[in-house]
Amino acid sequence: MRFLFLFFIVCPAIEIGIFLLSGKLIGIFPTVLLMILTGAIGAIVAKKQGVEVYYRVxxxxxxxxxxxxxILDGLCIFIGGLLLMLPGFLSDLAGACLLIPFTRSWCKPLLFKWLRGMSKNKRIIIK
Known part of the structure; x- marks a missing residue:
């Protein structure tokens, strides 16, 4: 429940604050352009890496x-691509961390531990 509160209330509030600060510092047009640019770059990089992972599988x-x-790489790439397409600087940072192979290697053990915990609690079944 705490996770949902953070995800739906706190994160968007922080993103809005960063948008306002960014609009004040660099202007509205550059801020919007930056959001569009990160979304497009995220889609391109996620597609390229996703195809590579597909062939590796x-x-x-x-x-x-x-x-x-x-498969863990593919899941990280999928989530990272989605986060980069969402408007927001924090989501872009999290998405970039999941798309860059060096930082993704830090995130994969956490994702594996989370999936393993869900499997042990019988929320998902891994055969």
């Missing part, structure tokens, strides 16, 4: 290996 399946790491 196929390769690993052909060799009889479980593509667990590649």
């Amino acid at each position: 196929q390769r690993e399946l052909q060799y009889g290996k479980m593509p667990g790491e590649a």
Whole structure:
């Protein structure tokens, strides 16, 4: 419940405050242009990396290996692309962290731990 409160109330309020500050510092037009630019770049990068992960999953399946790491990469890329397409500087920062392979390697263990916890609580079933 706390997570939903943060996600739906606190994060948008912070984003609005950053928008107002950015509009005051660099102007309205550059702020809007920056939001459009980060959304477009996010979509392009997510698509490129998503295709690479898709082929990596196929390769690993052909060799009889479980593509667990590649699937986690794909999930991070998907979430990162969505966050970059949302308007906001904090969501852009979080999305960029999930799209950059170096920082994504820090986020994947947290995502794996969260998915493992959901599996143990029988919220999702991993076979």
